[in-house]
Amino acid sequence: MPNALAYLMLLLWPLVSLVLFRRLPLERAILWCILGGYLLLPPVAEFDLPLVPDMDKFTIPAIMAFVLCAGLLHKKVPLLPHHPLARVLMVLFVFAVVPTVLTNGDPIIFEVLAGSDPIVFLTDMLPGLRWRDLGSVMINQVIVLMPFLLARRYLSSPESQKELLLALCIAGLAYSLPALLEIRISPQINTMVYGFFQHDFAQTMRQGGFRPIVFLPHPLWLALFMFSALMACTALARAAQGPRRLRFGLASLYLFWVLFLCKSFASLAYGLSFVPLVALASARWQIRVALALAAVAITYPMLRNLGLIPTEAILAQAEAISPARAQSLGYRFDNEAILLERAAEKPWFGWGGWGRNLIRDMETGAIVSIPDGHWILVFGTFGWFGYLAEMGLLCSPLLLLGIEIRRRRGRDISPYSTAIALILAATLVDMLLNDTLVPMTWLCAGSILGYAERLRDPTLFTRSRPLFHGRQILMPQPPSSRSRSRI
Structure with a gap:
């Protein structure tokens, strides 16, 4: 039987995800939100909510990464390949x-x-x-695809790979x-x-x-x-x-x-x-x-x-x-x-x-x-x-x-x-x-x-900000875009 800390960790992961997306470059925030949740959150423990799939160590990080990318940072995530x-x-x-x-x-x-x-x-x-x-099964299928959609758009360049x-x-x-x-x-x-x-x-x-x-x-x-x-x-x-x-x-x-x-x-x-x-x-x-x-x-x-x-x-x-x-x-x-x-x-x-x-x-x-x-x-x-x-x-x-x-x-x-x-x-x-x-x-x-x-099609995606700085790969950044270079 999971203890209170197990459920508290599940509840706190959205806050952890928010911190990651505010402090890290987008690619790293996506990676550590999903990978960190997979490695650190408790297995088996879940929130059984009505009409939606169980909220656990797989679904919560995927949802938060997608919502914060599209909602907080207003980044486009194409829904179809x-x-x-x-x-x-x-x-x-x-x-x-x-x-x-x-x-x-x-x-x-x-x-x-x-x-x-x-x-x-x-x-x-x-x-x-x-x-x-x-409805519940279709929602689960969509949640499963969220890491796939994020990676296709933001983890598919050689630098992000x-x-x-x-x-x-x-x-x-x-x-x-x-x-x-x-x-x-x-x-x-x-x-x-x-x-x-x-x-x-x-x-x-x-x-x-x-x-x-x-x-x-x-x-x-x-x-x-x-x-x-x-x-x-x-x-x-x-x-x-x-x-x-x-x-x-x-x-x-x-x-x-x-x-x-x-x-x-x-x-x-x-x-x-x-x-x-x-x-x-x-x-x-x-x-x-x-x-x-x-x-x-x-x-x-x-x-x-x-x-x-x-x-x-x-x-x-x-x-x-x-x-x-x-x-x-x-x-x-x-x-x-x-x-x-x-x-x-x-x-x-x-x-x-x-x-x-x-x-x-x-x-x-x-x-x-x-x-x-x-x-x-x-x-x-x-x-x-x-x-x-x-x-x-x-x-x-x-x-x-x-x-x-x-x-x-x-x-x-x-x-x-x-x-x-x-x-x-x-x-x-x-x-x-x-x-x-x-x-x-x-x-x-x-x-x-x-x-x-x-x-x-090299023009399929466009980058709006640099992924690396310093001695790494340096790419031009429009003056109007917000810098997110802190690591």
Whole structure:
């Protein structure tokens, strides 16, 4: 049960966001408002308000960043992408929930027969979806897109992409300190600060030690974040010159050590695979790998339905590496199989919310399936329409960037864009195993989409103020615009 401090932090974050937007340049304010909320606010704790989505560590920072950018600073945030494909996918992402609600108005009733008597006892019921549920779900879809829209406009230039990677690097280095403490003493920080433990404690014990979790929902979330910070630091090291390259290189080695101690096989595999690409490969090869991963992510449900995913061979390989990890992976595959059978009953628009997509005991209503991957949650809830809209919107920036890199033959490409693309692609693959879609993922997708659109049309966005001063990049500023250079 979250304590009073947990709810107080949620209430105070709008004030923290206001301070950030008054004191920092716009790009940094957006980044630290969303990233800081993700890393510091309490998990699980939320305000359950009527007719709107739950207000928690994901929604509050996204709303505040968007409102302060558009309302306080009067900055324009275009609501639709410029490219037709991304525009169609965004509209579909918001409105694909309409047929889901319209086709799930019937309640799901759980009942038990009283012995041999023709008496049926109602044990539980999942309500059907109503018009007010449609409003709530559509509002949630819009809130989810807010980081995406902000990043497309204000985090898509090469300079602001450098800011994004630098924020990930700094946050990773700072977050490594409480993470190392939890590796040493066991995950206790969330309990000490917010008065509760946010997950199953057994999930934090691996290989005779502990996996850190700090203020995130699960140890796997923290490991994936450390992987993202490692990728960001490696990209900055490659682009830097002189002593800065050495400092970023040493920071990358340190973050890789922390990632290893997080004891997450998947995130460690991402690090071993993608860090050399960021450090050594050309932009064309980096985007090719990102596109290949995106293709696997978006077609996985189809391949799984057709039996083309060699689950037995994958389990055999996992068994050779770690029997415990193979057992965990096999459990995920088993749950995927039964949830796919459930989703096949309503393949186009899904079952909707209230846990209607899960497998339950038909007499008691108790949940007997545990969905792990984000893809099966979306696929079961919104069907093919919702799944293709979400995954298409996340994958389309990689496709558009790949087209632009091919058109330019890899020349004049930001060294930061492909690193962000690989972070996004790795997260898409991880979403096949875990529910790891977070606001930072949408920031990465929006940044890539905006950058690809800038390459196609350099006049699409205009800058009204400098992002850097001093020894950094200096850009002209109109005399009438208000200076926001304090950091």
